[in-house]
Amino acid sequence: xxxxxxxxxxLRGLSxxxxxxxxxxxxxxxxxxxxxxxxxxxxxxxxxxxVTSLVYRGVxxxxxxxxGGIDSVLGKLQPLLGEQQGWAGREALLAAVNGVLGDHLEHxxxxxxxxxxxxxxxxxxxxxxxxxxxxxxxxxxxAHGLCxxxxxxxxxxxxxxxxxxxxxxxxxxxxxxxxxxxISSNGRELAERLEALLADWPVAVEELVIVGxxxxxxxxxxAIHYATQAGLDWPRHVSKLVCLGSPHHGAPLxxxxxxxxxxxxxxxxxxxxxxxxxxxSAGITDLRHGSVLDEDWNGxxxxxxxxxxxxxxxxxxxxxxxxxxxxxxxxxxxxxGRLAGDGxxxxxxxxxxxxDARRQLAFAADRQAVVHRTHHMxxxxxxxxxxxxxxxx
Numbered sequence: 001x002x003x004x005x006x007x008x009x010x011l012r013g014l015s016x017x018x019x020x021x022x023x024x025x026x027x028x029x030x031x032x033x034x035x036x037x038x039x040x041x042x043x044x045x046x047x048x049x050x051v052t053s054l055v056y057r058g059v060x061x062x063x064x065x066x067x068g069g070i071d072s073v074l075g076k077l078q079p080l081l082g083e084q085q086g087w088a089g090r091e092a093l094l095a096a097v098n099g100v101l102g103d104h105l106e107h108x109x110x111x112x113x114x115x116x117x118x119x120x121x122x123x124x125x126x127x128x129x130x131x132x133x134x135x136x137x138x139x140x141x142x143a144h145g146l147c148x149x150x151x152x153x154x155x156x157x158x159x160x161x162x163x164x165x166x167x168x169x170x171x172x173x174x175x176x177x178x179x180x181x182x183i184s185s186n187g188r189e190l191a192e193r194l195e196a197l198l199a200d201w202p203v204a205v206e207e208l209v210i211v212g213x214x215x216x217x218x219x220x221x222x223a224i225h226y227a228t229q230a231g232l233d234w235p236r237h238v239s240k241l242v243c244l245g246s247p248h249h250g251a252p253l254x255x256x257x258x259x260x261x262x263x264x265x266x267x268x269x270x271x272x273x274x275x276x277x278x279x280x281s282a283g284i285t286d287l288r289h290g291s292v293l294d295e296d297w298n299g300x301x302x303x304x305x306x307x308x309x310x311x312x313x314x315x316x317x318x319x320x321x322x323x324x325x326x327x328x329x330x331x332x333x334x335x336x337g338r339l340a341g342d343g344x345x346x347x348x349x350x351x352x353x354x355x356d357a358r359r360q361l362a363f364a365a366d367r368q369a370v371v372h373r374t375h376h377m378x379x380x381x382x383x384x385x386x387x388x389x390x391x392x393x
Contacts, residue, residue, distance in 0.1 A: 091149050099147030102180015103282040114178040116189050119150050125173050127200045137206035140170035145214025150174035155381040168393055179215055180281030184294045187222025195232045207239040217246025222292040224316045242322040244379045245342055248361055249349040250289040312359045322367045322392050325350030326374040342376040
């Protein structure tokens, strides 16, 4: 079966997403309308409420009917149109949509949902000698961050993975996944896929190194945990785990998103708008405090304010773990001498530091680094970051 993207599949996915959006907006408008009618005297409000609900129910019904028709027609056209190369920018846009709505895409069976797989140069990786480059016993897996894809490891003409393959003899492989899913869900699946990958590796595996950018570092920690828990074989090959700008203890922007719906929930007139804040994916809400385990979200309201912090997960035993943080500050810090984060992740979070000793991640002092005047995305292209990686690996 071809792995090339289909324009018809894209159209089907977008039509499903559009139908969901229109029906969602209709529900939001209806809620606001009915809340306002609650302030009108009952004899007047009751018939108006019935008419209002009837109108909005009709809007939702027609939208779903039309959407179903579009999906049916596109389904019949898809085999006729055949598989075609993706249009320019498709990969980046699809990665962004998955980051924001990936859990919804997966649960609704939307063809825009990205399936997890290993790739190289944007193509599925096949663990056979000579396929997509030489295969060595030194395996390097690179995991991207939220709303990103494997191709975005190349930035400003540089790719850490390609450089490490060239200068350190690694076989570089890139994980491509739906970053809108729960981090622990991606961690569990990655654990299974790494087991299959190394089982099919054509030469003896000398070592496995994982480099994760942003969310990718959390997915890797989760994968090692669940693989060890399940007694899988591949964790014994893991020599090093490197986290680049990973929000081990969360990111303030997601906590800001959580406050949005807490504030709007305070009034009956603004409460319906809190649904806009709840559009964001499970992957995004996991970044509030760096949740990497199923227990952190299973059976819980992931939008609830004031909930318990996630379960602490120490760094994996027997693995040399490295943390690299970026700061937009100068080396001596800002006016108060404190280092700002990289625009998305605070320095302390990236280095695993926490006021609660139970949550502190024990990165050794010589396995930590901070690069200055660098923002989150520049971690992928910074010459200083690459020199650090060459030293660590």
